[in-house]
Amino acid sequence: MRKKMEKNMRKALAGCLAGLMIAGCLAGCGSKEPAAENAEQPAAAAQEAGGETTADTATDAAADTTANTQEEITFTWMINKVEIKNELEEVAQAYMDSHENITIITEVAGGSVEPYGTRLKAKLGSNDMPALFVTEGPSDYEMFDEYLVDLSDSKLAGMADESLLTIATMNGEVKALPMAIEGFGIIYNKTIFEKAGINPDDITSMEALREAAQLLDSKKDELGLEAVFCLPGKETWIIGSHMGSAFLNGEFEQPADAWNAPTLEWQNQAAYKDFIDLQVEYGIVPQGDTKNVVNLAYSDQIEKGLALGRVAMVHNGNWVSSIIKGISPEMIENDEIGFLPTPIPGYREDCVRVIGTPYISLNAKLDESVQKAAMDFLEWLYTSDEGKDLVVNKLNMIPPYEGFDGFEIKDPLGADLLEYIAAGKSLPSLQNNCPSGFKNFMGEKVQEYLTGKDWDTCVSEMIDKWQELAAAK
Structure with missing residues (x-):
């Protein structure tokens, strides 16, 4: 599937990305076809160097010539x-x-x-x-x-x-x-899923995700897992900006609608709570107290968690590949990680979120x-x-x-993201279209929930904050 998609990347993605307002941005990316030859005359500097001459090398040569002056x-x-x-x-x-x-x-x-x-x-x-x-x-x-x-x-x-x-x-x-083009969803360890007998293609709903978490939890010892998830409660940008904004999809038809909305109803806030609860229930819990989840950081989730095979799933984006590559390069080289969708019951349960860039x-x-x-x-x-x-x-x-052209996306998360986009299984992230300050406020309210505050109260305060910030624009 991936090889076929790479050959047709330009054609497939142009149409699919249009709906996300990022159409055509991947033109040529992932294609294995060689770049077209440049017909311009060689620059003198490039000729003297004896190298291949293209518009890029001519520009570089000119830049290098003027750099010293x-x-x-x-x-x-x-x-x-x-x-x-x-x-x-x-x-x-x-x-x-x-x-x-x-x-x-x-x-x-x-x-x-x-x-x-x-x-x-x-x-x-x-x-x-x-x-x-x-x-x-x-x-x-x-x-x-x-x-x-x-x-x-x-x-x-x-x-x-x-x-x-x-x-x-x-x-x-x-x-x-x-x-860059970026996206996020549930990153999973393919090797662990295979050993547990879980088909990732079957996880297209919150219920299926919970069943997978339960199975992985029952096999933690044989799989070498400390926990199924790691929820980095210390990071408001993960639990609020990224995770929370995913559950704003369905509330607004287009990202611009969120920026212009004076109020927020938030019909999917209960699913947001369920997703958080699932990661706490089957996640790393320091000292056995769920309130300590707010002390877990980005590094606990990725460097000390996913990259070492201590957890099977995390909610994050394709940018973590660089971290994982530095710790466990075989995970990247052997295509051992991939994306699962972030499910929103009653809306779209089969999509990753594309930040756009x-x-x-x-x-x-x-x-x-x-x-x-x-x-x-x-x-x-x-x-x-x-x-x-x-x-x-x-x-x-x-x-x-x-x-x-000619540059292949070797990162498995980046390649997975492109497949979701090409298949029409991606939604625009709304994080940067919320009223200024709201996305971090979401994270702060989730932290309060994790340490004992009533969820309904937290949601009410988030809805009020949206209206306050929107009115202040």
Whole structure:
């Protein structure tokens, strides 16, 4: 199935992604066909080097020639991908190795220590502002509007599908550029499922998921499991932003409807509770007290849990592949992990959620020379052969731009995500379309529930908070 889909990736995904407002963004990605030859004349620098000449090598050669004559520039790119901090630093170093006048500082923020948005707001209000930084939807575009360069005429905007740019457009300006296609669902260990005699294709409902959890729990000792799940209650972005937003699907027809909604009814909140309860009942419980689940962190779930085979399932996204690869590379190499859908009874029980993409913005408050240097770096990352290889094989990202013919997605979670999208079994995540502050508030209320607060009270407070935040826009 996967091999066949790769051969027809461009055709299959173009239609399927249109419904998610991300149509065509994977053009060429995953195809094993060679890229078309470039008919332009070789650049002199490339001829002297004796290497193959393409538009990319000509551009790279020109950039390298001018690099030594330009002023020395230092800038920061600030990203919310804590799980690939080392890889992001390696990408920056690769660019600096061939651009000696450029120094790139990689700053990664997010997680339970300090929310990314809090850190970004502080940095933009300081004398140490990042040149490139991740922005998370309409609320950020409004809050940080004065810091955002209009990227409508940028080279990368011309390489992205129009639907991707529509998501990041406000008041007729493209406020940010896509970095990758991402999605999340229930990540499971295929080897453990096979040993337990569970067919993952049968898990297309909450009831089936519970039955699988019960079976795995009964075989924990022989499977070498500490528990079936690990719910990282310390991480509001996982239990709220990602997990909670999945159960907002069905409430709104389109992501934009959520942003414009003055109130929230939340018909699926009971299913949200059931999903949390299931992960606690069959999950890791420190010191035998369920209240201690709020002390479990991202690292407990992935590095100390899934990557070591201590748990069979976690709710997270394809970005964790880089972490797992560093701990148990055989899991990635042997295709030992995959996605199960996050089931919502009465709505769609067979879908993963597609975030669409993290977006990156350019700081309008910095000198034009710094802005240009930052954009040159970003364009190198997605247009040069070296950069594209780093995107796919170092950052393990599904690229959102054209021009990636010949680059196969080797990450099993990324490949699974593409299969769900191509099969029409994906839904847009609403996390960045909630009123500003709501997604983290969801996580805080879930933490209160985990430590003993009544669920109905928590839900009532979440609904009231939605109305309050929506009215304040």
